[in-house]
Amino acid sequence: xxxxxxxxxxxxxxxxxxxxxxxxxxxxxxxxxxxxxxxxxxxxxxxxxxxxxxxxxxxxxxxxxxxxxxxxxxxxxxxxxxxxxxxxxxxxxxxxxxxxxxxxxxxxxxxxxxxxxxxxxxxxxxxxxxxxxxxxxxxxxxxxxxxxxxxxxxxxxxxxxxxxxxxxxxxxxxxxxxxxxxxxxxxxxxxxxxxxxxxxxxxxxxxxxxxxxxxxxxxxxx
Numbered sequence: 001x002x003x004x005x006x007x008x009x010x011x012x013x014x015x016x017x018x019x020x021x022x023x024x025x026x027x028x029x030x031x032x033x034x035x036x037x038x039x040x041x042x043x044x045x046x047x048x049x050x051x052x053x054x055x056x057x058x059x060x061x062x063x064x065x066x067x068x069x070x071x072x073x074x075x076x077x078x079x080x081x082x083x084x085x086x087x088x089x090x091x092x093x094x095x096x097x098x099x100x101x102x103x104x105x106x107x108x109x110x111x112x113x114x115x116x117x118x119x120x121x122x123x124x125x126x127x128x129x130x131x132x133x134x135x136x137x138x139x140x141x142x143x144x145x146x147x148x149x150x151x152x153x154x155x156x157x158x159x160x161x162x163x164x165x166x167x168x169x170x171x172x173x174x175x176x177x178x179x180x181x182x183x184x185x186x187x188x189x190x191x192x193x194x195x196x197x198x199x200x201x202x203x204x205x206x207x208x209x210x211x212x213x214x215x216x217x218x219x220x221x222x
Contacts, residue, residue: 012207056105117155
């Protein structure tokens, strides 16, 4: 059930059942998103986020230099989650922050909410649910999974969709400042079929952006 919400009705790769859509999105992911050349192309963004992590930790130590212990206690769960989220946002959207951000390099409220929602969805992917075996019980949502996933996906989409829609509009009307892709979202939008038309629909792009984010978060913590 969670995979259906995650992929907007099984439009993206990884969680989509085998078939024509799976084959199409698999080609996109393997050749355009996670290839060695593409990951090397995105290395600069990953390095910038690693530098920002050090900058944030350094600032936290400076702010508490007068502490009795002479050091600083860090919430590693928050730091590692947000570092992973920052890297993924930079790779997909070329953004560190959805909002104004913080001068000390730390996560804002938007980033914390976004990453928490993404992990909430991830925790319910392939979780046991009676409705997966008895579909006619789905409307009852006996275990509450659907409500939780729907709410979490609402948070994720709240941040993703405006960026994706605006970027598609810019590529469509030619107002992009740079004509070459700068991130994975640009790559997805700029793909063309053999007739020169956009290869992916808006819904497919939105679905793939979420799925690749969840996949990368999983890779970060396994």
